[in-house]
Amino acid sequence: MKILQISDTHNLHQHLINLPVADVIVHCGDFTEQGTETEVLDFLNWFIDLPYREKIFITGNHDLCLWDAESIEDLPDNMHFLQDCGCRIDGINFWGLSYNHDENLIPDNVDVLVTHEPPIKILDESNNIHWGNVSLKNRVLQIKPHYHLFGHAHESHGIIQEAGIVFANGAMLDDQYNIYQSLNMIEYQ
Numbered sequence: 001m002k003i004l005q006i007s008d009t010h011n012l013h014q015h016l017i018n019l020p021v022a023d024v025i026v027h028c029g030d031f032t033e034q035g036t037e038t039e040v041l042d043f044l045n046w047f048i049d050l051p052y053r054e055k056i057f058i059t060g061n062h063d064l065c066l067w068d069a070e071s072i073e074d075l076p077d078n079m080h081f082l083q084d085c086g087c088r089i090d091g092i093n094f095w096g097l098s099y100n101h102d103e104n105l106i107p108d109n110v111d112v113l114v115t116h117e118p119p120i121k122i123l124d125e126s127n128n129i130h131w132g133n134v135s136l137k138n139r140v141l142q143i144k145p146h147y148h149l150f151g152h153a154h155e156s157h158g159i160i161q162e163a164g165i166v167f168a169n170g171a172m173l174d175d176q177y178n179i180y181q182s183l184n185m186i187e188y189q
Contacts, residue, residue, distance in 0.1 A: 001092065003185070003187075006026070008030040010032070011039055020183060028170050035063050048079060056087070058116060095110040096114040103133070113148045114150070117136055119133060119137030120137045123168075126155040
């Protein structure tokens with residue numbers, strides 16, 4: 001399964017053109033800037049129109065109007081809003097933790113964990129500050145998903161492997177809101 005990861009598009013999603021072919025696209029939050037309903041609807045319409053078989057998204061710290069939402073009505077069947085819940089696609093367990101929620105909600109049997117925050121000191125540095133979460137890192141190392149996809153730290157875009165886990169920061173913008181030219185493509189094996 002090919003997974004395209006994006007994050008932190010901050011209302012610039014319309015500028016992402018010629019996205020590569022994948023089976024699943026995952027947005028790790030901060031698709032809005034001010035968190036308004038208008039911004040959310042613009043993103044959802046764009047995301048719905050993308051030609052991916054399955055689509056997953058979670059909230060980030062900017063997506064304020066969805067922080068307390070448990071679901072979104074009338075989403076297509078292939079679009080998954082993982083707000084402290086999971087879905088299974090082709091036998092792979094995805095789990096999404098909404099921004100600033102308790103990492104103890106993450107179950108043990110996760111294959112692909114999707115969060116907005118990074119774990120502390122793993123692709124979490126931006127503007128000389130570590131934005132990662134200590135207790136999230138502890139939980140991730142405890143449950144050992146195959147992949148942990150996140151964003152938030154704009155200047156740490158990339159993929160690394162540590163402790164047998166592939167960590168990927170899919171932030172699409174640097175701190176000056178310039179779009180990165182590289183994309184995170186994960187080949188789930």
